[in-house]
Amino acid sequence: MGSGTEAGPYRGVMTGNGAALDVEGLSRSFGDLRAVDDVSFTVPGGLLTGFVGGNGAGKTTTMRMIMGLLALHGGEVRWNGAPITAGDRRRIGYMPEERGLYPKQKVLDQLVYLGELSGMSRADARSAVMVTLERFDLADRAGERVEKLSLGNQQRVQITAALMTTPDALILDEPFSGLDPRAVDSMTDLLREHAARGIPVLFSSHQLDLVERLCDRLVILSRGRVVASGSVDDLRSRGPVRYRTTLGGDAGWIRDVGGIHVVDLDGTTALVEASDPPALQRLLRAAVERGDVLDFARHVPALSEVYREVTA
Amino acid sequence: MRSTVWVTVARREIVTKLTDRTFLLSTFGLIGLLAVVLGVQAFMANRTETYTVVTSSAPAAQMAAQVELVAEATDDKVSVTVTRAADDAAATRALRADEASVWLHEGGDGWLLTGKADVPDGVETFAATAIREVTLGANAAAAGTSVEELVRGSALSTAVLEGDAEKAGVAQALGFALALLFYLASFTFGYALANSVVEEKASRIVEIIATKITTRELLAGKVLGNLVLAFGQMAIFVAVGLVGLTFTEYDRFIPAISGAVGWFTVFFVVGFGLLACLWAVAGALASRTEDVQSTSTPLTFLTTGVFFGALLATGTAKTVLSFVPPFSAVIMPVRVLEGSAPWWQALVALVILVVAAALVVQVAARLYQRSLLQTQGRLSLRQAWSTPD
Incomplete structure (x- = not known):
């Protein structure tokens, strides 16, 4: 179990409870292609960290480097400092x-084998496997060959392989891909449960809605670089303060209001940024003078908007 | 605890193989075949040929008894029994009815041996000897001398300066058998090893395994597991062969060959280890089972080359090859068996083989490690060597 609770030189950005995994300046090239370029982030214990990015952004390469499957061309992976x-x-x-x-x-045989390779005794591995399979209602299939199982069940066996050792951290590459909605829910519960033990959990996904719903923190990768990281709320509120307003008539005149920058305009609706608070008040007064103001509110972007903006 | 991971890997290799029906069937099939071949040998060796000699007169009956004595004294695999017929017609009838093998009677310039369709060689030889001895004795007595006087100084004995042709024959046959065993073992288990490596690549489980143990530990475990399997299978074959041999007429050679079998064992282990590492690399260079055939082609040639080298090389070429790995793995024990290599030469060849195996392990480990996580298509040796890890 992770036991990084003692005060050491390390202080996590957003310490959960327990161990932490730090990635510092990680770089990796394949030939001329710089797949991962100076990537740094922290996976604090006790929290779910989502790893987001398009295809080829460098998520898998980064995870493979964390796991020691690929040599590092630069940087360092640190465990508890x-x-x-x-x-x-x-x-x-x-x-x-x-x-x-x-x-x-x-x-059963191959899960026990993998458990043994992780350093468990045969008997411990066996009981750990059975407990985890029980969880997935797969205990009665333990004696079957993997190829006989449905793809969904094979996926469950796969996750069993990662979880059965009561790991000190979880690094999961696209754990939700190929799962049906119910399986997504039980996987979600499982990840939360393990995070609650205080261990760092990092998982990659390109299903943003899932990440937004599930994650405590996220790291956004684009073309091999970290373009944003932090808690979901943090990321959503990090950008410039914007307001959305819907008027009774055409909103085109807003462009001419001093100190107001129109980000988006669609008929009667406008998304604006104000250079200073008085400008906002001027806009509101002008709007009321011209007619109805149906809506005027602070606009917090959805994660997908933030994502599109930072990866653009 | 970490030192035993490769044992865990080796155990999985072994258990997987031992529960594989194809493997069990082929092993027991070969053992069965071996037992049948040796059984036929033993049966042939122990079979006693019995000939019946029929006679139709008192002198002939006397002579036939003499033939029986000679047969008894000369060859314990041939026995002669004598029956008496009332007259010549009855004797002929006995021949035609297959009740007798030959009919011995007086005729021509002495004696006549009549058969139904042919006169068996064995009986003819014994009859000729018996008749010559009896007649010679009678003639000598008539001339006032004895057989001993007549043949004095005519005895011919034989001696050989080097070895023993029959023993050399056995050595050659055994050498062939050992070369064949090595060839079969390194080929079948080598190919199985390559497939087991590519299976891990193709199923991608290697990516999980490589986060838990080093690729060197994985390679070591796989080679060890297959070595144990190959060696175990070969030990069973050799044991069945040796036990079978005790039932044949070649049993007297067993003490002489056991020393060479000892050398063969040591060379087998090291030589197999060397080739097995290369087979593992052949597997690692492929990404799918279908690719193994082409990535292992050079090895197929090498393994077959070792076999034919052991079979065909003679003279200086044989002496030289007996020091060159991996040929030495088979040729040196064969030379020890023939008695053409002293123990120190065997030791030198073994040291060279061990050093070569150690080098191959280093090179193979690097190639294996670098190609193991490359799951797109086939790799060339050059690509594998220069791939960053």
Whole structure:
């Protein structure tokens, strides 16, 4: 179990309770392509951190570097403030993007094998596997070959492989892809449960709605660089303060109000930024003089808007 | 605890194989075949040929008894029984009815041996010897001398300066058997190893495994597991062979060959380890099972080359190859078996083989490590070597 609670040199950005995983200045090239470029972020213990970015943004490469599957061309991965070791990595539950199990081996046998490779005894691995499979209602399928299971069940076996060791951290590459809505819910519960143990949980996804609903923090990656990171509220309120207003008539005249910048205009509705508070008051007064004001409110962008903006 | 991860890997290799029906069927099939071949050998060796000699006169009956004595004294695999017929017609009838193999009677310039369709070689030889001895004795006595006097100084004995042709024959046969065993083991288990490596690549489970143990530990475990399997299978074959051999006429050679089998064991382990690492690399270079055929082609040639080298090389070429890995793995034990290599040469060849194996392990580990996570298509050796890890 992670036991990084003692006061050390490390202080997380947003400390949950317990261990933390830090990525500092990570870089990696493939030939001329700089796939990951000076990426830094923290995965605090006890929180769910979402890792977001388009295809080819560098999420999988970063996760593989964290797991030691790819050599680092620059930077460092730190576990509880110290450079991560092979032993630390063995205690991390990892689910790769491309799912893989021995298709012809029985579910129980290969999970026990993976548990043993993680350093568990045969007996411990066995009971841990059974407990986790029970959770997924798969205990009675333990004696079957993986290839006989449905894809959804294979996915559950895969996540069992990552969770059964009671890991010190979770690094999951697209854990929700291929899951039906019910399975998404049980996966969500499971991730929350593990985060509640105080361990850092990092998972990648390109389903923004899911990430917004689920995550405590998120890291947005674009073309190999971190373009934004922080809590979801943080990110949504980080941009310039904007107001949305809907008038009784055409809103085109707003463009001419001094100190007001129109971000978006659509008939009677306008999205604006004000250079200073008095400008906003001037706008409101002018609007009331001209006619009805149906709506005037602070506009907090949805995560998807933030995402589009930072990755543009 | 960490030192035992590769044992865990090896155990999985072994258990997977031992529960594989194809593997079990082929192993037991080969053992069965071996048992049948040896059984036929043993049956042939222990079979006693019995010939019946029929006679129709008192002198002939006397002579036939003499033939029986000679047969008894000369060959324990051939026995002669004598029956008496009332007259010549009855003797002929007995021949035609297959009640007798030959009819011994007086005729021509002495004796006549009549068969139904042919006269069996064995009986003819014994009859000729018996008749010559009896007649020679009678003639000598008539001339006032004895057989011993007549043949004095005519004894011919034989001696050989080097070895023993029959033993050399056995050595050659055993050498062939050992070369074949090595070839079969390194080929079947090598190919299985390559497939087991590519299976992990193709199913991507290697990405999970590589976060838990080093690729070197994985490679070591896989090679070890297959070595244990190959060695176990070979030990069973050799044991069945040796036990079977004790039932045949070649059992007297067993003590002489056991020393060479000891050398073979050591060379087998090291040589197999060397080739197994290369097979693992062949597997790692592929991404799908279908690719293994082409990535392992050079190895197929090498393994077959070792086999034919052991079979065909003679003279200086054989001596040289017996020091060159991986040929030495088979050729040196064969030379020890033939008695053409002293123990120190075997030791030198073994040291060279061990050093070569250690180098191959280093190179193979690097190639294996770098190609293991490349899951797009086939890699060339050059690509694998220069791929950043």
